[in-house]
Amino acid sequence: xxxxxxxxxxxxxxxxxxxxxxxxxxxxxxxxxxxxxxxxxxxxxxxxxxxxxxxxxxxxxxxxxxxxxxxxxxxxxxxxxxxxxxxxxxxxxxxxxxxxxxxxxxxxxxxxxxxxxxxxxxxxxxxxxxxxxxxxxxxxxxxxxxxxxxxxxxxxxxxxxxxxxxxxxxxxxxxxxxxxxxxxxxxxxxxxxxxxxxxxxxxxxxxxxxxxxxxxxxxxxxxxxxxxxxxxxxxxxxxxxxxxxxxxxxxxxxxxxxxxxxxxxxxxxxxxxxxxxxxxxxxxxxxxxxxxxxxxxxxxxxxxxxxxxxxxxxxxxxxxxxxxxxxxxxxxxxxxxxxxxxxxxxxxxxxxxxxxxxxx
Numbered sequence: 438x439x440x441x442x443x444x445x446x447x448x449x450x451x452x453x454x455x456x457x458x459x460x461x462x463x464x465x466x467x468x469x470x471x472x473x474x475x476x477x478x479x480x481x482x483x484x485x486x487x488x489x490x491x492x493x494x495x496x497x498x499x500x501x502x503x504x505x506x507x508x509x510x511x512x513x514x515x516x517x518x519x520x521x522x523x524x525x526x527x528x529x530x531x532x533x534x535x536x537x538x539x540x541x542x543x544x545x546x547x548x549x550x551x552x553x554x555x556x557x558x559x560x561x562x563x564x565x566x567x568x569x570x571x572x573x574x575x576x577x578x579x580x581x582x583x584x585x586x587x588x589x590x591x592x593x594x595x596x597x598x599x600x601x602x603x604x605x606x607x608x609x610x611x612x613x614x615x616x617x618x619x620x621x622x623x624x625x626x627x628x629x630x631x632x633x634x635x636x637x638x639x640x641x642x643x644x645x646x647x648x649x650x651x652x653x654x655x656x657x658x659x660x661x662x663x664x665x666x667x668x669x670x671x672x673x674x675x676x677x678x679x680x681x682x683x684x685x686x687x688x689x690x691x692x693x694x695x696x697x698x699x700x701x702x703x704x705x706x707x708x709x710x711x712x713x714x715x716x717x718x719x720x721x722x723x724x725x726x727x728x729x730x731x732x733x734x735x736x737x738x739x740x741x742x743x744x745x746x747x748x749x750x751x752x753x754x755x756x757x758x759x760x761x762x763x764x765x766x767x768x769x770x771x772x773x774x775x776x777x778x779x780x781x782x783x784x785x786x787x788x789x790x791x792x793x794x795x796x797x
Contacts, residue, residue: 484738487708496521518542565634583689651675
C-alpha cells in the first residue's frame with residue numbers, strides 16, 4: 438500500500454506527559470530464568486499496554502512479512518515487497534527486508550480503538566554499499582515510521598499524519614503532512630546521525646493533542662550519536678484533530694531507488710497513557726551513554742514489581758549489560774548490572790534462559 442508524498446514540514450515537538458513524578462524509579466534486584474525476569478524496586482508507577490513485538494524469527498526467508506504471526510500482536514495488509522530475510526539481522530537470524538529497486542513496501546500495525554498515545558522502538562539497517570531512499574535523485578526521503586489516523590483504500594490519509602523521517606543521513610526528525618503541519622508548536626531539538634553498515638536504534642513517543650495537551654520525543658542510539666530530539670519543556674499541540682491513532686506503518690514511505698535496500702528488526706509498540714513506561718537493556722552503566730539497546734516486553738507491572746520477557750536483541754550469551762526501567766513520564770532508573778544467561782548462540786541469539794544479577 439503506497440502513500441502519496443504530499444506536503445511535508447518538519448515538526449519539532451516535545452512535552453512532558455501529564456503525570457506527576459517525584460523521583461526516578463529505583464531498581465533493587467532482578468531475578469529470572471528461561472527468559473522471564475522479575476524486577477523489584479520502587480517508584481515504577483503504572484505500565485504500558487504492549488500491543489506488538491516482532492523479531493521476525495517465526496518467518497521463512499523470502500516469505501511475506503506477516504505470513505507468520507509476530508511474538509505479540511499482528512499486521513494489517515502488508516505490501517508484497519516486505520519480506521523476511523536472513524541477509525542482515527540485529528537479533529536471531531531474520532529481519533524485515535525491502536529492496537527499493539522494486540519499490541517501497543510497508544507493513545501496517547493496527548492500534549487499539551481509542552489510541553491517543555503510542556511508543557514505538559525498533560532497530561534498522563542500511564548496508565554500507567546501499568544508497569539511501571531517494572539518494573539517486575538528490576531527494577532523500579525515508580519515513581521509517583508513519584503514524585496514521587485512518588487509511589482509505591485509495592491510499593489517502595487523514596489527520597493525524599505523523600512520521601519519523603530521514604531527509605539526510607544527518608537529519609532524522611519528526612514530520613507531518615497536512616493538516617497537522619498548520620498547528621504544530623515547535624521546540625528545541627537535535628538531529629541524529631544514521632550510520633550505514635550498523636544497526637541503529639530509534640524510539641518514538643507521540644501523544645496526540647489538539648489543544649496544548651500533546652507531546653513527542655525521539656531517542657536514538659548508535660556509534661555516532663546518542664540522545665533525544667526535543668527538550669520536554671511543556672504540553673504542546675501535535676495534531677489538527679482529535680482523531681484516534683489507528684496505525685503504525687513500519688517503513689511508512691521510501692522512494693524507488695536502484696540498488697537500495699533497508700532492514701528493520703526487534704519492532705516494539707505500546708499504547709495507552711503509560712505508553713512510555715518500559716524496560717530496556719543497554720551496554721553502558723549510564724543510559725545516556727548507551728549505544729546499543731534491547732527491549733523487554735512487560736507481562737505484569739506494579740509500583741514495586743514488574744515481570745517481563747527478555748528480548749535480547751544483539752546481546753550475546755555471557756554479555757555484561759545494564760537493565761533500566763523507564764516510567765511513564767520518561768524518568769530513567771539506575772542501571773542494574775546483569776549478565777545475559779545461557780540459551781543463545783553467537784550466531785542466532787534467542788531469549789536467554791537465565792538472567793543473572795552481577796554484584797557490584
